[in-house]
Amino acid sequence: MSGKKCKHCGSSEIEVDPARGDAVCTNCGSVLEDNIIVAEVEFQENAHGGASAIGQFVSAETKGGASGFGRAFNAGIGQESREVTLRKARDGITALCQQLRLNQQCIDISCNFFKMALARHLTIGRQSALTQAACVYMTCRTEGTAHLLIDVSDAIQLCCYQLGRTYFKLSRALCINIPPNGK
Incomplete structure (x- = not known):
C-alpha cells in the first residue's frame, strides 16, 4: 500500500511489488507503474x-x-516463464477481445486482471483459455459493456458453467468489486 491514488477509479488500494517492478490498483486492476527499477536485492x-x-x-x-x-529462468530460451505466460495470455485475451469487439482499454484491463491472478498463483491448475476469458468477462462487467457470460463462452467455445465458476473464483480471490448489472 502507498499514498498514491488510482487515476482510473480513484482508489487508494495500490499494491506496489518491487520484485515484479510494478504498482497495481487492487480495486480495478489497472497497472499504474510498470518496470520500476529498484536498487534492493x-x-x-x-x-x-x-x-x-x-x-x-x-x-x-x-x-x-x-x-x-x-x-523461473530458462537458460535455453533466455526468457522467464512468467514473461512467456504473460505474452501468451495477452495474445489470447487480445484475440478474444477482438472477437467481442472490445477496445484496447478493455484488453489492457483484462491483461492486468490476468497479471494479478498470475501473481497470486490463481492460474495454476486452470485451463488458460478459461482464465483469460474470465478476466475478459470481469472487464466487461467492471466497464459496463453489453456482453453476457454466454457471449464470452460462445466466443471461446467452452462451457459457460465452467467459465462462470472460474470468473466467480477469480473475482472473489482478487477482491474485485463487480457491479451487479454492469456500471
Whole structure:
C-alpha cells in the first residue's frame, strides 16, 4: 500500500511489488507503474534450502536488454516463464477481445486482471483459455459493456458453467468489486 491514488477509479488500494517492478490498483486492476527499477536485492529460498535472487539483472554494458535470473529462468530460451505466460495470455485475451469487439482499454484491463491472478498463483491448475476469458468477462462487467457470460463462452467455445465458476473464483480471490448489472 502507498499514498498514491488510482487515476482510473480513484482508489487508494495500490499494491506496489518491487520484485515484479510494478504498482497495481487492487480495486480495478489497472497497472499504474510498470518496470520500476529498484536498487534492493531480494532472495527467496527454494525447496532444497538454496537461495536465488528475485528480479532482473541489468548490465551497464548491454543496451536495452536484461538478463533474467531467479527461480523461473530458462537458460535455453533466455526468457522467464512468467514473461512467456504473460505474452501468451495477452495474445489470447487480445484475440478474444477482438472477437467481442472490445477496445484496447478493455484488453489492457483484462491483461492486468490476468497479471494479478498470475501473481497470486490463481492460474495454476486452470485451463488458460478459461482464465483469460474470465478476466475478459470481469472487464466487461467492471466497464459496463453489453456482453453476457454466454457471449464470452460462445466466443471461446467452452462451457459457460465452467467459465462462470472460474470468473466467480477469480473475482472473489482478487477482491474485485463487480457491479451487479454492469456500471
